[in-house]
Amino acid sequence: MSQIKIGILTISDRASAGIYEDLSGKAIIQVLSEYLSCEWERVYKVIPDEQPLIEAALEHMADHDECCLIVTTGGTGPAIRDVTPEATEAVCSKMMPGFGELMRQVSLKYVPTAILSRQTAGIRGRSLIINLPGKPKSIRECLDAVFPAVPYCIDLLEGPFLTCNEEVIKPFRPKS
Numbered sequence: 362m363s364q365i366k367i368g369i370l371t372i373s374d375r376a377s378a379g380i381y382e383d384l385s386g387k388a389i390i391q392v393l394s395e396y397l398s399c400e401w402e403r404v405y406k407v408i409p410d411e412q413p414l415i416e417a418a419l420e421h422m423a424d425h426d427e428c429c430l431i432v433t434t435g436g437t438g439p440a441i442r443d444v445t446p447e448a449t450e451a452v453c454s455k456m457m458p459g460f461g462e463l464m465r466q467v468s469l470k471y472v473p474t475a476i477l478s479r480q481t482a483g484i485r486g487r488s489l490i491i492n493l494p495g496k497p498k499s500i501r502e503c504l505d506a507v508f509p510a511v512p513y514c515i516d517l518l519e520g521p522f523l524t525c526n527e528e529v530i531k532p533f534r535p536k537s
């Protein structure tokens with residue numbers, strides 16, 4: 362059986378410069394470890410908010426590492442250097458706007474500034490790429506909302522069969 366690989370890409374000028382610890386990337390790893398009951402391998406990278414670097418990292422995780430899922434954090438807002446959604450769109454063949462719509466809607470329960478995130482999702486080859494905001498606390502808030510649809514999305518991409526700890530998160534796979 363092939364290895365299940367998941368990419369975790371932190372996009373932050375200050376975390377990549379070592380000014381602060383990357384708590385958001387660590388939160389993604391923690392939350393996914395709680396959700397998934399199958400063995401998986403992480404491919405983890407921290408880079409600054411530079412569109413060519415983000416595109417190259419996403420391409421490498423999708424095409425070379427063959428990650429079935431890539432979760433990014435940071436760079437989704439309106440600030441001049443926030444370009445994660447642009448980089449995501451540039452490397453994807455299909456966009457999955459429902460992910461961003463749902464995450465923004467759910468995030469409004471926590472912060473009125475949820476509407477400032479342009480977070481999106483898309484497909485590159487057999488990889489699903491999902492953007493999360495930069496704040497460490499936003500990671501679980503967003504993943505709890507969209508993750509139930511992720512295993513079936515990966516099934517549709519003919520990727521590995523993800524199994525979950527159902528007392529933590531319940532994946533939904535419509536019956537054929």
Ligand SMILES: Nc1ncnc2c1ncn2[C@@H]1O[C@H](COP(=O)(O)OP(=O)(O)OP(=O)(O)O)[C@@H](O)[C@H]1O
Nearest residue numbers: 371373374375376382383384385386435436495496
């Ligand atoms: N990877 C991270 N680890 C820890 N804290 C983070 C991380 N990313 C963001 N934060 C925190 O969330 C706040 C808002 O995040 P935002 O992505 O807007 O940062 P930013 O102002 O673009 O700066 P940077 O790109 O240097 O992280 C930051 O000021 C920081 O306190």
Ligand SMILES: Nc1nc2c(c(=O)[nH]1)N[C@H]1C(S)=C(S)[C@@H](COP(=O)(O)O)O[C@H]1N2
Nearest residue numbers: 435436437438468474475478494495499502
């Ligand atoms: N769930 C959740 N969504 C959130 C937030 C949050 O704290 N929790 N912060 C918001 C804020 S303040 C901003 S500016 C945008 C963009 O954040 P980013 O540039 O770090 O990606 O995400 C928004 N979405």
